[in-house]
Amino acid sequence: MQINVHNQENKFVFDLEGSLDIYTSLDLKTALETNITKPNSDVCINLDRLTYIDSSGIGILIKSLNFVQGLNGNMCVANLKPVIEKVFKVSGLTTYFEILGSEDFSNRYSGF
Template sequence: MEITVRNKENKYVFDLEGSLDIYTSLDLKSALEDSIKAQNSDVCINLDRLTYIDSSGIGILIKSLNYVQSLNGNMCVANLKPAIEKVFKVSGLTTYFEILSTDDFQTRYSGF
């Protein structure tokens, strides 16, 4: 998996490409914890180029959300492909995460 981190004025976008699974989930955890240290950060995980997610990937997203919230920040996920969105719906994560559509993502994170 490739992770690209973009930030601007305490807003962070993590672009994920490939698979978020048992082999790569700790890479996301490390990237997020290395990047997000300030209070009140606005974090978005862009899943536009994510092709696969398993339970380890879901677990690390939940841990990431809890970490960001412990710093009084906000975290969302954006650009879910239909197969990834189905995983989120089946596991009940659509009520746990703020999920942005492509248009909402572009509006909220314009200039990135």
């Protein structure tokens, strides 16, 4: 999986590409913990290029949400492909995460 991080002040976008699974989930954890060091950060995980997610990927997203909220920040996910959105719905993640479509993502994170 490839992770590209973009930030402006306290806003961060993590673009994920490839698979978020048992082999790559710790890469996301490391990227978040390296970049999100101050309270009140606004974090978005852009899943536009994510092709696969397994239970380890789901787990790391939940841990990431807890990490960001522990620093009084906000975290959302954006641009879910239908197959990824189905995983979110089946696993109940839609009740935990703010999910942005492409238009809302573009409006909130313009310039990224």
